[in-house]
Amino acid sequence: xxxxxxxxxxxxxxxxxxxxxxxxxxxxxxxxxxxxxxxxxxxxxxxxxxxxxxxxxxxxxxxxxxxxxxxxxxxxxxxxxxxxxxxxxxxxxxxxxxxxxxxxxxxxxxxxxxxxxxxxxxxxxxxxxxxxxxxxxxxxxxxxxxxxxxxxxxxxxxxxxxxxxxxxxxxxxxxxxxxxxxxxxxxxxxxxxxxxxxx
Amino acid sequence: xxxxxxxxxxxxxxxxxxxxxxxxxxxxxxxxxxxxxxxxxxxxxxxxxxxxxxxxxxxxxxxxxxxxxxxxxxxxxxxxxxxxxxxxxxxxxxxxxxxxxxxxxxxxxxxxxxxxxxxxxxxxxxxxxxxxxxxxxxxxxxxxxxxxxxxxxxxxxxxxxxxxxxxxxxxxxxxxxxxxxxxxxxxxxxxxxxxxxxxxxxxxxxxxxxxxxxxxxxxxxxxxxxxxxxxxxxxxxxxxxxxxxxxxxxxxxxxxxxxxxxxxxxxxxxxxxxxxxxxxxxxxxxxxxxxx
Numbered sequence: 078x079x080x081x082x083x084x085x086x087x088x089x090x091x092x093x094x095x096x097x098x099x100x101x102x103x104x105x106x107x108x109x110x111x112x113x114x115x116x117x118x119x120x121x122x123x124x125x126x127x128x129x130x131x132x133x134x135x136x137x138x139x140x141x142x143x144x145x146x147x148x149x150x151x152x153x154x155x156x157x158x159x160x161x162x163x164x165x166x167x168x169x170x171x172x173x174x175x176x177x178x179x180x181x182x183x184x185x186x187x188x189x190x191x192x193x194x195x196x197x198x199x200x201x202x203x204x205x206x207x208x209x210x211x212x213x214x215x216x217x218x219x220x221x222x223x224x225x226x227x228x229x230x231x232x233x234x235x236x237x238x239x240x241x242x243x244x245x246x247x248x249x250x251x252x253x254x255x256x257x258x259x260x261x262x263x264x265x266x267x268x269x270x271x272x273x274x275x276x
Numbered sequence: 277x278x279x280x281x282x283x284x285x286x287x288x289x290x291x292x293x294x295x296x297x298x299x300x301x302x303x304x305x306x307x308x309x310x311x312x313x314x315x316x317x318x319x320x321x322x323x324x325x326x327x328x329x330x331x332x333x334x335x336x337x338x339x340x341x342x343x344x345x346x347x348x349x350x351x352x353x354x355x356x357x358x359x360x361x362x363x364x365x366x367x368x369x370x371x372x373x374x375x376x377x378x379x380x381x382x383x384x385x386x387x388x389x390x391x392x393x394x395x396x397x398x399x400x401x402x403x404x405x406x407x408x409x410x411x412x413x414x415x416x417x418x419x420x421x422x423x424x425x426x427x428x429x430x431x432x433x434x435x436x437x438x439x440x441x442x443x444x445x446x447x448x449x450x451x452x453x454x455x456x457x458x459x460x461x462x463x464x465x466x467x468x469x470x471x472x473x474x475x476x477x478x479x480x481x482x483x484x485x486x487x488x489x490x491x492x493x494x495x496x497x498x499x500x501x502x503x504x505x506x507x508x509x510x511x512x513x514x515x516x517x518x519x520x521x522x523x524x525x526x527x528x529x530x531x532x533x534x535x536x537x538x539x540x541x542x543x544x545x546x547x548x549x550x551x552x553x554x555x556x557x558x559x560x561x562x563x564x565x566x567x568x
Contacts, residue, residue: 078316098317113389143341143380154378155332155341160423160456184423184456185515205321206423206458206514207547208328209341228391229381243320245516255317256454259517263451263509270447270505274440 082240086134087178089198095246097255101202102242103179106220106235108132109140111159113231114224115167122174129223130235132175139164139182141230143209144219151219153236155209158183161201169193185247185256195252202244215241277559279357280365283413286553286561287369290417291346292377293566294551295338298329301487302462302523302548309460309513309520318518322460325513325546340547343379344419346370346401349483355411356557362413363403370395379419411557414564416483416550424461424545427453428478430471435537442467442539443502449541450506450522455515458545460523462486463506465498466540469530474540481526482544495527502527513546 078100083091085105095101108130110118121128142156161168161182168190171177178199180186183206194200204212221235248254306329310322332339348366352359371394373379383397384390395401429449433441446465466478490496502525512518523546532538552564 078320100320141341141380143338143343143378145378154337155339157341159342160426162456183458183514185454203455203514203516205324205328206455207340207342207421207545208324210332210335210337210339211324211328213337213341214331228384228389228393230391243324245317245320245514247516255517256515259511259515260451260454262517263454263511266509267447267451270508271444274443 083179085136087136088134089178092178092198092200092250095200096249096251097246097253099246100242101244101246102240103136103244104239104241105237107136107138107181107238107241109138109142109234109236111139111141111231112163113227114233115164115171117224117227118175119167119170130233132177134176134178136179136181137171137177138236139180142234144229151222153213153216153219156212156216157207157209158204160184161186165190172197172199181244185254191248191252191254194248194250198250200246200250201248203247204242204244212241215239279557279559280361282559282561283362283555284365284369284372286555287348287366287415287417288373288376289568290415290551290553291369291373291379291419293568294417294419294549295343295377295379296336297333297566298339298548299485299550299565301485302546303329305486305523306460306546309523313519315512315518317516318512318520321513321516322520338377338379339549340421341380342421342423343377343382344421344549345382345425346395347404347418347420348401349404349416349418351406351408351414353410353412354407356413366401366403367396370401412554414552414554416552418483418550420549421545421547424457424543427457427543428475429541430475431539432471433537433539435535438537441537443505445539446502446541447505447509450511451509453543454511457543458547459511459515460513460520460546462544462548463502463522463525464542464544465502465525465527466542467527467529467538468532469538470533470536471538471540473530474538475542477528477530478540478542481528482542482548483550484526486524486526490526495529499525499527
């Protein structure tokens with residue numbers, strides 16, 4: 078397990094150097110986006126509308142945070158990842174159009190995202206699902222929040238983070254997926270188990 | 277104190293305790309999983325989970341940002357006063373807890389997608405009643421995250437496939453779910469009855485502590501077998517591979533119709549949040565899952 082520290086804006090060569098199973102810590106700017114935000118981003122692109130954030134070289138975080146309104150701005154209490162697979166049909170277009178280099182989530186993503194990542198030079202990293210407080214500790218402040226009309230979990234939250242991790246690279250920019258490997262092995266084991274049921 | 281106010285206060289407290297502190301049996305199972313795990317990547321995940329549990333207790337903050345869709349499971353003594361008011365009181369408790377704990381607003385209208393902002397809505401919080409003898413009200417707060425709800429599965433298998441079919445379906449469901457339900461999970465299996473009964477039974481098993489032995493010989497044997505099979509798949513914590521895919525498997529059953537063999541698989545993420553208290557008509561409160 079190689080350990081790497083990244084800072085946004087992340088360059089293509091930094092991403093190309095990563096391989097599945099690597100441990101990464103990222104500092105700089107994370108932008109959260111879930112289903113509704115993904116759909117709206119693509120709608121804006123289609124209509125040629127200006128997006129509220131420049132995503133180039135940033136990390137996109139599948140997360141709907143638990144926040145509290147403070148005297149000034151917001152306090153983030155817990156901000157772990159949400160299931161990434163829900164964004165699978167949309168992520169490829171988002172990566173290609175916005176210049177996202179790192180997608181952070183949980184549970185893995187599919188072939189379309191994998192292809193876009195290989196083509197463009199992006200990677201998918203896993204933050205431990207449910208470890209929301211650990212994640213919040215690495216968030217130094219909320220830089221900005223917008224699209225609150227989508228509801229708090231679905232809004233775009235722009236976080237400044239320091240050594241956000243540990244992140245495990247689940248899909249690298251060379252067409253490899255840790256999830257695909259684990260899943261293939263699980264299928265093999267499953268068939269072994271099923272054979273026992275026959276006897 | 278007025279009994280209505282007391283029930284509301286206890287319910288708010290249960291939601292807070294459940295969100296912030298995992299039950300001891302779950303924490304112990306996670307510690308054991310970390311000790312026994314052989315994959316390095318899996319160990320980073322279990323370490324993060326254990327660190328997260330510690331920090332959330334120290335800082336009094338909910339374990340996970342997804343504070344769930346809220347259900348209450350009630351054992352209501354028939355002698356407890358004002359049972360007709362309890363659901364209204366619990367709704368108010370949810371509103372208060374959303375602001376006070378705080379909880380993430382998680383109740384959306386499925387047609388307009390509008391978030392109610394206070395975790396209440398049509399049939400939400402969901403309240404499950406059991407009327408028993410006595411003059412107490414036992415309340416279990418059960419907030420459950422969306423990730424592990426989305427992988428829950430139901431299959432009306434052919435009765436001729438029977439037990440073999442059940443085992444296949446459970447293992448198949450776990451493999452299909454992969455990392456999505458935030459493993460290591462707890463798996464509740466309900467078999468028999470009708471489709472709603474099977475899923476309800478599966479869900480109810482998730483309310484029980486996981487370190488308590490199952491007194492029924494047949495289901496205890498099945499639990500052990502499924503536990504081994506699931507952990508053999510190597511899905512591991514967060515689906516990144518490893519030995520720890522499930523912490524426990526719980527099975528319960530109902531008698532079935534001759535033509536039906538319903539099997540339900542309920543997934544519970546590692547952040548298995550539940551908290552129970554018993555409120556006496558005399559105003560005495562006993563917390564059964566947590567020391568407070």
